Amino acid sequence: MNIIRDILITLGFMTRIGPVMEIEAEDIGRTVKWMPLSGLVMGLVIVLPFWLGLFAGKFWIQSWLTVAASVYLTRGLHFDGFADIADGAGPYPDPERFWKIIKDSCSGVFGVLALVLAGLGQAVCFYYLYEAGVYGAVVWIFVLGRLGNALMAMVGRPLARPGQGSLSMVGADGFSIGVAFVTTLLVGVFGVSPAVQGLGLLLTAGGVLFLFRLAKRVGGANGDFLGAAVVLAELAGLLAFCALN
Secondary structure (H helix, E strand, O other): OHHHHHHHHHHHHHOOOOOOOOOOHHHHHOOHHHHHHHHHHHHHHHHHHHHOOOOOOOHHHHHHHHHHHHHHHOOOHHHHHHHHHHHHHOOOOOHHHHHHHHOOOOOOHHHHHHHHHHHHHHHHHHHHHHHHOOHHHHHHHHHHHHHHHHHHHHHHHHHEOOOHHHHHHHOOOHHHHHHHHHHHHHHHHHHOOHHHHHHHHHHHHHHHHHHHHHHHHHOOEOHHHHHHHHHHHHHHHHHHHHHHO
């Protein structure tokens, strides 16, 4: 029952799909291991209408709606973090300037550009997945994205700043990362080729390394880094598929 509760908390925390529940701070740490599973559920919800024939053959519309559904179902949480990181880093990540900008709710030019490039990039890449008819690969993209979140939570633990993001990082222990990684691998077995999965994981590791190095440079990591890791990992999987197919 505790596992089911933790999965429901993860779905409610990471997406709109799960129920709204009263949770304690320590509950957030237990969501790390189930993050890829939440990506699996979200991916299935998004893909199912297209698999059943909605907008069949209209791959651009399917692709655009996939990105739109992703933003809606996650409340734009990950894209918001991605934009904040881009705004804070800007042309050069000065620590004091970085955290001042991160706390500002307004979006700057770098954040807007990052959102346009990421959203457009995802839409273009999803087109090729739908054109190939690989619905399982579309689902795996969202699973891989949440693995990126879990990995960033793990490497960001020593640099965690106070806030909601630090609650996730506390739970990013070896066992949780192992569960998240195995979940991603298992879904990948059914969704993509071993080569695509391998390249996707490699590119995801590169994205997480980039964020980790940025966090070290600015003296900390928060929830925005976790959100940015989701977007970068999703792009990593998409680019891996398009590069090898």
